[in-house]
Amino acid sequence: ILQRLPADANCNYKMPDTLKKLAVDYGHICMLAHNAKYYRNPKDAPAGYLVANIIAEQATMRTMGVKDMPPAMETGRVAILAKVIGKALTDKRFEIKSQVVKSLESKSKENKSDIAALTCACIGSTTNVKPTAALYQRIAIIRSVAAKNMAAAKAAENSKAEDKFWVLVDQKLEAWRNTLTAPGALQGMYAKTYDADVAKHGKPDSTVPVTPMKDVADWLVTLCGAMEK
Structure with a gap:
């Protein structure tokens, strides 16, 4: 999609507010995908790789009742949509990193740093994402990279x-995928990293409800799948 951009990128197009809000939400949700392969464009991938994958899930956006999605041939409008999603990815990425750093620097007992508290802080109050065991593991991995x-x-x-920080996260995830190829080995490493986080920062707050993966909405599963490509 993005390779065909800006022939009409300067058109006088004002993105509908509903679409803009949804695009921002989608960017934030994708940064919280427990199965994200990369948090920045992979090495040697075309510019806008992650954003293009998200935009490719237009059918998912339409199932949520948004009827203003620009068709792929309207490259100028797609470029504007891509810019909004790209900024949302950057903003959420920085927010997650900031919360992780804060949890590592916290000295006060009042500022909880267990994985449940950190995950909730990373999610924030503006998305439909709910804590899951898989997301706990992913946030623990990000915190382990930050700690070092x-x-x-x-x-x-x-x-x-x-x-560089997010490149380091991506490199760790890629190295594990490439080397831990035996059945269950990769998931075992995720679990080991989570266990180490719990040992250091305490057990997750039991008052925080954890959503089973089977109860995660289908559209969220589909959207987060864009980050697994």
């Missing part, structure tokens, strides 16, 4: 160092 790379984790938003 605090300089990169604490870097300012959009700086090269901030990019």
